[in-house]
Amino acid sequence: DAKTTQPNSMESNEEEPVHLPCNHSTISGTDYIHWYRQLPSQGPEYVIHGLTSNVNNRMASLAIAEDRKSSTLILHRATLRDAAVYYCILRDTNAGKSTFGDGTTLTVKP
Amino acid sequence: DTGVSQDPRHKITKRGQNVTFRCDPISEHNRLYWYRQTLGQGPEFLTYFQNEAQLEKSRLLSDRFSAERPKGSFSTLEIQRTEQGDSAMYLCASSLLQGIDSPLHFGNGTRLTVT
Numbered sequence: 001d002a003k004t005t006q007p008n009s010m011e012s013n014e015e016e017p018v019h020l021p022c023n024h025s026t027i028s029g030t031d032y033i034h035w036y037r038q039l040p041s042q043g044p045e046y047v048i049h050g051l052t053s054n055v056n057n058r059m060a061s062l063a064i065a066e067d068r069k070s071s072t073l074i075l076h077r078a079t080l081r082d083a084a085v086y087y088c089i090l091r092d093t094n095a096g097k098s099t100f101g102d103g104t105t106l107t108v109k110p
Numbered sequence: 111d112t113g114v115s116q117d118p119r120h121k122i123t124k125r126g127q128n129v130t131f132r133c134d135p136i137s138e139h140n141r142l143y144w145y146r147q148t149l150g151q152g153p154e155f156l157t158y159f160q161n162e163a164q165l166e167k168s169r170l171l172s173d174r175f176s177a178e179r180p181k182g183s184f185s186t187l188e189i190q191r192t193e194q195g196d197s198a199m200y201l202c203a204s205s206l207l208q209g210i211d212s213p214l215h216f217g218n219g220t221r222l223t224v225t
Binding site (some may be wrong): 046103 | 215219
């Protein structure tokens with residue numbers, strides 16, 4: 001299954017926007033791009049997903065490149081509660097196995 | 111929606127003992143997944159079910175591991191003859207089978223420590 005590549009870590013200041021990148025150059029036409037985040041001692045939490053168009057929800061925005069080989073999760077105003085590990089994964093429409101990488105650890109500085 | 115629940119939250123066992131974990135998915139979800147996560151790593155796929163049928167099992171899963179989902183509801187993951195390398199967080203997730211809105215919903219995991 002297709003893999004994703006993310007930076008190991010990123011830092012942000014509180015109340016500033018954060019752009020978390022993800023590369024998925026081998027994405028197939030039936031793969032959806034999903035983002036999850038994980039706080040310490042908790043399971044991953046769904047954040048957002050999309051196929052081709054940019055998506056917005058109450059938690060974040062997802063910007064998808066026109067060729068779909070990369071995407072960016074946008075947190076519009078980072079808070080201390082947004083400090084977490086963020087995972088970008090691909091899920092096909094059959095919703096079978098999904099492979100997680102090691103994600104991006106986001107640190108938010110007050 | 112009461113979420114995915116896992117029991118127990120923590121398990122300490124001695125090497126060589128058998129352990130069993132339980133996962134209760136979101137009630138209408140027909141897909142159920144097991145993942146394992148070690149410190150500093152992302153979740154690693156173990157197996158998944160569609161209703162009661164086990165559709166895929168990771169090659170990394172040894173014969174000591176077995177999972178069941180009787181009647182397509184809750185699931186159990188058993189590890190026989192535990193080894194220290196089995197120490198990890200075991201995560202369960204569930205999702206709907208089809209449709210564009212099929213995100214994974216994770217429980218908070220069972221942390222296993224093998225001494």
